[in-house]
Amino acid sequence: MKNSRCNPADLAAWQMQITPANLHLRAHLLARIRAFFSHKNVTEVEVPVLSHSGVTDPYLDNFVTQLTLGQSTTSLYLQTSPEYAMKRMLASGSGCIYYLGKAFRHEDAGRQHNPEFTMLEWYRIDFDDRALMQEVDALLMDVLDVLSAEYLSYHAAFLYYIGLDINTATHDELIAALAMDFHYDIQQASRDHVLQLLFNIHIEPKIGQERPCFIFDFPASQAALAKITAADPRYAHRFEVYFKGLELANGYWELTDAVEQSRRFAADNAVREAIGVEQVAPDSRLIAALEHGLPECAGVALGVDRLFMLAQNLNSIEDTLTFPLPKA
Amino acid sequence: MANFSTNEFKAGLKVMLDGEPCNILENEYVKPGKGQAFNRVKIRKLISGKVLEKTFRSGESVEGADVMDTELSYLYNDGEFWHFMNNESFEQFAADEKALGDTVKWLVENDLFTITLWNGTPIVVTPQNFVDLEITETDPGLKGDTAGTGGKPATLVTGAVVRVPLFIQTGEVIKVDTRSGEYVSRASK
Numbered sequence: 007m008k009n010s011r012c013n014p015a016d017l018a019a020w021q022m023q024i025t026p027a028n029l030h031l032r033a034h035l036l037a038r039i040r041a042f043f044s045h046k047n048v049t050e051v052e053v054p055v056l057s058h059s060g061v062t063d064p065y066l067d068n069f070v071t072q073l074t075l076g077q078s079t080t081s082l083y084l085q086t087s088p089e090y091a092m093k094r095m096l097a098s099g100s101g102c103i104y105y106l107g108k109a110f111r112h113e114d115a116g117r118q119h120n121p122e123f124t125m126l127e128w129y130r131i132d133f134d135d136r137a138l139m140q141e142v143d144a145l146l147m148d149v150l151d152v153l154s155a156e157y158l159s160y161h162a163a164f165l166y167y168i169g170l171d172i173n174t175a176t177h178d179e180l181i182a183a184l185a186m187d188f189h190y191d192i193q194q195a196s197r198d199h200v201l202q203l204l205f206n207i208h209i210e211p212k213i214g215q216e217r218p219c220f221i222f223d224f225p226a227s228q229a230a231l232a233k234i235t236a237a238d239p240r241y242a243h244r245f246e247v248y249f250k251g252l253e254l255a256n257g258y259w260e261l262t263d264a265v266e267q268s269r270r271f272a273a274d275n276a277v278r279e280a281i282g283v284e285q286v287a288p289d290s291r292l293i294a295a296l297e298h299g300l301p302e303c304a305g306v307a308l309g310v311d312r313l314f315m316l317a318q319n320l321n322s323i324e325d326t327l328t329f330p331l332p333k334a
Numbered sequence: 335m336a337n338f339s340t341n342e343f344k345a346g347l348k349v350m351l352d353g354e355p356c357n358i359l360e361n362e363y364v365k366p367g368k369g370q371a372f373n374r375v376k377i378r379k380l381i382s383g384k385v386l387e388k389t390f391r392s393g394e395s396v397e398g399a400d401v402m403d404t405e406l407s408y409l410y411n412d413g414e415f416w417h418f419m420n421n422e423s424f425e426q427f428a429a430d431e432k433a434l435g436d437t438v439k440w441l442v443e444n445d446l447f448t449i450t451l452w453n454g455t456p457i458v459v460t461p462q463n464f465v466d467l468e469i470t471e472t473d474p475g476l477k478g479d480t481a482g483t484g485g486k487p488a489t490l491v492t493g494a495v496v497r498v499p500l501f502i503q504t505g506e507v508i509k510v511d512t513r514s515g516e517y518v519s520r521a522s523k
Binding site for chain 1: 341351362363364365366367368369370371372374375386387388389390391392394396
């Protein structure tokens with residue numbers, strides 16, 4: 007663990023958490039990221055952090071604030087990612103773009119989480135998920151000084167680490183493979199929840215220990231905003247990147263179909279209703295942008311604070327931040 | 335008793351699980367980028383002493399357990415219960431064999447013990463980390479051997495048997511670590 011202080015626990019509440027040495031290294035990391043995209047003629051863009059629309063993903067929660075002017079009150083949502091705004095820019099003719107800035111998630115802080123964090127998100131026109139994975143790999147080699155990544159399909163990861171075929175395993179077989187005790191009724195849980203638990207607990211700690219690991223071809227049921235694979239509709243063009251136990255990035259060959267996008271927003275809200283969380287109005291401006299025409303593209307979001315944890319071998323996201331939530 | 339949500343879980347919090355009071359040892363919050371958050375919680379069941387790991391959905395709540403630790407002095411055993419007293423309020427509590435467990439081998443009258451009360455009833459009796467006890471029986475050691483290489487068994491006044499260095503003799507008072515059951519030194523007085 008690199009730390010110039012003898013004992014970080016001695017820090018006063020007013021003091022910045024990150025060490026002065028790491029503060030400079032972090033600035034250097036951001037500069038290297040910008041140089042990487044500058045060489046590729048990808049344009050840095052800013053997006054509104056406050057937007058009129060929130061996110062429908064059932065397991066993401068926006069911070070919401072109110073703009074009150076006289077008698078009228080408007081709800082504004084702090085963005086969980088710049089995705090919707092960037093897609094509207096792409097449909098407006100922006101060309102290839104990246105965002106390096108803040109995103110917000112209304113959730114607990116933890117060793118790997120801060121509700122306010124720095125995200126790198128970029129979109130490449132005419133890339134598919136395979137091409138974008140290679141670019142993410144190149145970026146990681148550049149900024150982390152690591153070997154080229156390994157690539158494993160979601161299906162292969164389950165076969166290899168759990169011994170089950172996700173396409174044929176029964177719900178009971180998946181639950182038995184968890185080998186865990188639950189406080190809630192796991193029998194009633196969705197198949198995707200069980201798959202995610204298996205992944206988090208039995209696969210994630212084992213992959214990407216020496217070099218980053220790409221997991222690709224996620225099940226279509228976890229497509230999020232990715233295209234479904236035309237040749238095999240059981241899978242979606244979605245990938246994630248793991249390195250040393252950290253989930254680092256999530257990318258898609260982007261869905262461009264406005265009708266399918268509306269259907270997924272509605273499906274998200276149906277899940278929200280089923281699990282008892284408030285529904286969120288779909289972003290009509292994103293739908294309008296897709297109707298106008300989103301260029302064929304692939305996009306990925308990467309957690310920069312986690313990237314810095316890996317670059318400097320830091321144990322907690324707090325040590326990458328000037329003032330993590332408890333001190334903010 | 336109040337309810338506690340998973341985001342209030344922290345080491346030392348006492349909650350009810352499966353009808354048994356439990357102590358939370360560790361709580362890890364896990365939130366995949368896409369997908370439901372959950373908490374992996376390590377707990378000790380206070381009555382059985384069993385340590386287990388349970389997975390909670392984040393935001394789930396459980397009932398708190400009315401559990402408190404109190405320092406009581408040991409009075410006597412009536413054949414069925416062991417009686418303890420609060421030296422300030424003179425309130426007495428009776429602990430059964432289950433609550434006493436292995437602590438029975440460290441019981442000395444008037445010594446202080448930590449009694450864990452659940453709804454006012456003793457469920458765990460914990461001795462002090464270090465106790466001074468007299469040796470009632472041990473083989474005479476070999477003369478000249480003061481290194482205490484292998485040691486020898488010694489029976490204490492409470493019936494407990496601990497390994498002591500060869501130079502320790504019957505009638506001496508020794509300091510024992512009750513957590514490991516190991517000899518520490520001769521008692522200071």
